[in-house]
Amino acid sequence: MPRHRNLVLAHLWLAFAVFAVAAVFGVWQMWVRSPLHAPYENPQNYFLSVTLHGVSMGYVLTTFFVMGFGYFVAETALRQALPWMEGAWIGFWVAAAGAVMAALTILSGGASVLYTFYPPLTASPFFYIGLVLVVVGSWIWCAIMIAAMARWKRANPGQVVPLAMFATVANAIMWLWTTAGVAVELLFQVIPAAIGWTDTVDVGMSRTLFSWTLHAIVYFWLLPAYIAFYTMAPEAAGGRLYSDTMGRLTFVLFLLYSLPVGLHHLFMDPEHSTGFKFVQTTLTALVTVPTLLTVFTITASFEVAGRLNGGPGLFGWLRRLPWHRPMVLATGLAFVMLWFGGGGGLINMSYGMNAMIHNTSWVTAHFHLIFGGTVVIMYFAIAYQIWPQLTGRAVDAGELAQQRWQLWLWAIGMMVMTLPWHWLGLEGQWRRVAHFDYDDPLIAWWGGWVDLSLLGGVMLLISAWLFIVNLARLHARQPASQAGPQPLHYAVPLHPITRLPAALNGFALWNVLVVVLMAAAYGWPIGQFIAQPSPAAIVHHVDRPG
Amino acid sequence: MSDANKDEPRPADLDQQQLLALREVPSGAIALGGVAVVLLLVAWLLIYLLVYLPRGLVG
Amino acid sequence: MAATEQDVQRSEIRWVVWVSLFVLIIFGLTVFAALVLHRNPPSNLERIDPKTLHLSGEFTEPNRGTRVEQNGQVTTRIVATQFAFVPPCVVVPADREVTLRLASPDVIHGILVSGTNVNTMVVPGYVSQVHTVFRTTGNLLMPCHEFCGLGHSQMLARVRVVPAAEFRPDAEGRVSCAAP
Numbered sequence: 001m002p003r004h005r006n007l008v009l010a011h012l013w014l015a016f017a018v019f020a021v022a023a024v025f026g027v028w029q030m031w032v033r034s035p036l037h038a039p040y041e042n043p044q045n046y047f048l049s050v051t052l053h054g055v056s057m058g059y060v061l062t063t064f065f066v067m068g069f070g071y072f073v074a075e076t077a078l079r080q081a082l083p084w085m086e087g088a089w090i091g092f093w094v095a096a097a098g099a100v101m102a103a104l105t106i107l108s109g110g111a112s113v114l115y116t117f118y119p120p121l122t123a124s125p126f127f128y129i130g131l132v133l134v135v136v137g138s139w140i141w142c143a144i145m146i147a148a149m150a151r152w153k154r155a156n157p158g159q160v161v162p163l164a165m166f167a168t169v170a171n172a173i174m175w176l177w178t179t180a181g182v183a184v185e186l187l188f189q190v191i192p193a194a195i196g197w198t199d200t201v202d203v204g205m206s207r208t209l210f211s212w213t214l215h216a217i218v219y220f221w222l223l224p225a226y227i228a229f230y231t232m233a234p235e236a237a238g239g240r241l242y243s244d245t246m247g248r249l250t251f252v253l254f255l256l257y258s259l260p261v262g263l264h265h266l267f268m269d270p271e272h273s274t275g276f277k278f279v280q281t282t283l284t285a286l287v288t289v290p291t292l293l294t295v296f297t298i299t300a301s302f303e304v305a306g307r308l309n310g311g312p313g314l315f316g317w318l319r320r321l322p323w324h325r326p327m328v329l330a331t332g333l334a335f336v337m338l339w340f341g342g343g344g345g346l347i348n349m350s351y352g353m354n355a356m357i358h359n360t361s362w363v364t365a366h367f368h369l370i371f372g373g374t375v376v377i378m379y380f381a382i383a384y385q386i387w388p389q390l391t392g393r394a395v396d397a398g399e400l401a402q403q404r405w406q407l408w409l410w411a412i413g414m415m416v417m418t419l420p421w422h423w424l425g426l427e428g429q430w431r432r433v434a435h436f437d438y439d440d441p442l443i444a445w446w447g448g449w450v451d452l453s454l455l456g457g458v459m460l461l462i463s464a465w466l467f468i469v470n471l472a473r474l475h476a477r478q479p480a481s482q483a484g485p486q487p488l489h490y491a492v493p494l495h496p497i498t499r500l501p502a503a504l505n506g507f508a509l510w511n512v513l514v515v516v517l518m519a520a521a522y523g524w525p526i527g528q529f530i531a532q533p534s535p536a537a538i539v540h541h542v543d544r545p546g
Numbered sequence: 547m548s549d550a551n552k553d554e555p556r557p558a559d560l561d562q563q564q565l566l567a568l569r570e571v572p573s574g575a576i577a578l579g580g581v582a583v584v585l586l587l588v589a590w591l592l593i594y595l596l597v598y599l600p601r602g603l604v605g
Numbered sequence: 606m607a608a609t610e611q612d613v614q615r616s617e618i619r620w621v622v623w624v625s626l627f628v629l630i631i632f633g634l635t636v637f638a639a640l641v642l643h644r645n646p647p648s649n650l651e652r653i654d655p656k657t658l659h660l661s662g663e664f665t666e667p668n669r670g671t672r673v674e675q676n677g678q679v680t681t682r683i684v685a686t687q688f689a690f691v692p693p694c695v696v697v698p699a700d701r702e703v704t705l706r707l708a709s710p711d712v713i714h715g716i717l718v719s720g721t722n723v724n725t726m727v728v729p730g731y732v733s734q735v736h737t738v739f740r741t742t743g744n745l746l747m748p749c750h751e752f753c754g755l756g757h758s759q760m761l762a763r764v765r766v767v768p769a770a771e772f773r774p775d776a777e778g779r780v781s782c783a784a785p
Binding site (some may be wrong): 242249272292295296299300302303304307308310314315317319337342343347350352353355356426494 | 549558564567568571572573574575577578579582583585586589590593595597598601602605
């Protein structure tokens with residue numbers, strides 16, 4: 001059992017508890033949007049709910065999961081104590097206090113600005129300060145991850161940093177770069193406006209700074225799922241990781257190309273010209289590469305496992321995989337959802353094609369499928385994989401079956417919810433709407449599809465609560481006759497690593513490249529607001545009456 | 547990784563029979579991955595030709 | 606095939622080359638659509654003061670709606686505000702280039718026109734401009750698609766696409782929904 005199990009459990013339970021509550025709000029929102037009449041249905045409640053759901057799922061579930069899993073990896077992959085335990089707990093409590101502050105402000109009705117909080121709509125300052133505290137807590141985590149790897153390298157000179165930790169630190173470094181955008185937006189524009197020190201705000205600047213964070217943050221959420229793909233799934237499948245070196249390259253490519261692409265969220269915006277929108281389209285095309293690499297490497301790793309188990313022919317190895325193991329099943333389901341979600345993403349990034357779907361339900365469907373589907377199902381799988389280590393209790397066959405049910409229900413529910421949504425978005429259904437007038441003949445036909453989508457949401461809610469139950473059961477005392485959990489092993493590469501360039505064992509070079517890429521991609525898009533100031537918009541406080 | 551964790555028990559190196567079974571790797575991955583990627587391209591093209599282009603100019 | 610790490614890496618690189626080709630095809634078709642088929646994200650960078658746009662200049666009341674300019678260009682000007690488009694209904698001709706111009710005096714809004722590629726954000730401080738040609742006649746929906754406050758769900762405009770014969774500008778070149 002890792003020494004710091006309580007630290008890991010605190011982070012993960014907070015993440016999952018918030019997730020379970022936010023899921024209820026999500027289903028209620030879908031009910032409100034449908035032709036069926038929902039209780040407490042009004043715009044104030046709806047937009048409060050959308051804000052709470054988005055902040056919970058996008059900022060709290062994710063940040064705390066990444067932190068908790070990171071602490072777990074740092075201790076188990078490096079086999080050393082964390083460099084600064086007190087700091088880790090301080091980070092947890094600061095972030096938790098921030099989350100509570102933001103949640104209470106949202107629940108009071110003073111922050112219905114959605115998780116994207118685009119100025120000049122401005123909420124109570126406590127909403128933003130709460131979010132800043134969550135980020136500050138996570139920065140402490142970043143520092144500890146970087147320090148842990150540095151300390152291990154000093155203690156093990158010339159050795160290869162275990163891939164799981166290399167990837168975790170890549171994510172930590174990427175997060176530091178990522179949060180810079182929103183931090184500047186909040187500290188210099190939004191919080192002063194919220195407090196009342198300024199009464200106008202440069203909206204083009206704030207949207208651009210937020211876009212810096214908005215794309216890269218989804219990779220912050222996604223990298224733990226990829227860490228599981230590379231370092232846990234091949235082991236669970238009974239095989240080897242096809243290539244450790246390409247795994248490292250993948251994480252490096254994410255570090256480089258997650259950041260200078262945020263403008264693709266602003267394709268439809270008037271404050272940027274064609275030139276930089278196009279530059280960032282090109283960079284976005286590059287960020288597809290690490291995912292396409294991963295698809296190959298992990299499929300090949302599973303092929304190794306299947307063939308070692310006697311699988312013949314071009315596809316026969318698929319049947320010889322241990323699909324009864326949750327980590328293996330989740331990886332398969334994740335890859336199916338990745339085809340749909342990634343495909344949708346290709347449409348979104350295709351420059352002019354973005355005009356077909358911007359701010360329609362297609363976008364909502366896309367990120368629920370790729371994040372809520374592909375990524376979160378791996379969060380579940382990771383939890384199921386490491387929980388026995390955290391509680392000291394093995395899982396029996398019946399409990400494994402329940403875990404598999406929960407994963408299937410999640411994947412099917414996600415498809416049922418998001419596929420109709422993609423279709424409706426393509427047909428012009430727009431986003432962030434508290435009420436559709438189904439009497440209008442132009443949109444009446446949407447009703448049935450929205451109801452179907454709602455059914456998917458209900459399936460997800462049941463799955464979400466089943467997940468909580470499955471984890472809670474693992475805290476119950478184990479029967480004396482049952483053996484303790486198997487030790488956790490990270491995946492081993494197919495061929496032992498004999499040589500590794502220093503560039504794939506550290507981040508100095510990559511940090512320099514990040515600076516170069518960001519200067520090229522965002523230098524002028526942000527600089528223009530300083531060089532050629534635009535007329536500012538009047539701050540619009542949503543937390544004040546009238 | 548095999549050098550990194552000295553106290554972690556090393557898995558047995560693959561024996562001759564196992565290496566023989568792995569002769570085909572990564573043909574299965576290429577096949578499955580290739581099919582998936584080609585289907586993705588086809589899907590993108592269908593949307594490009596049947597939805598995007600018919601919807602007219604924008605700029 | 607993957608007997609050594611070198612073989613492994615070679616197979617990975619071969620894979621990357623092939624999938625890069627596929628990404629390049631998508632990229633190429635996208636660029637073709639942009640340069641040759643005139644399908645681009647609206648990117649006309651033009652600033653306007655949100656605080657005064659209702660008082661003077663282009664977006665004052667007489668200019669809003671559809672107007673045929675001296676040079677024959679059809680321009681439709683709309684103000685997006687909490688929580689209505691002004692005017693809430695516009696008439697445009699089919700099969701003729703139309704330029705939509707929008708501005709906001711308050712918060713961020715956005716529009717799409719159903720069944721078309723017309724889509725743009727409306728950001729206070731900027732004029733949004735979209736060129737298009739409407740191919741099919743009929744009534745189209747133009748909702749506000751970006752959250753702009755509690756009344757966002759009700760913010761909706763109509764675009765009436767009429768055949769050329771029915772598109773009759775008055776003496777000042779204006780065409781409005783109220784006209785007979």
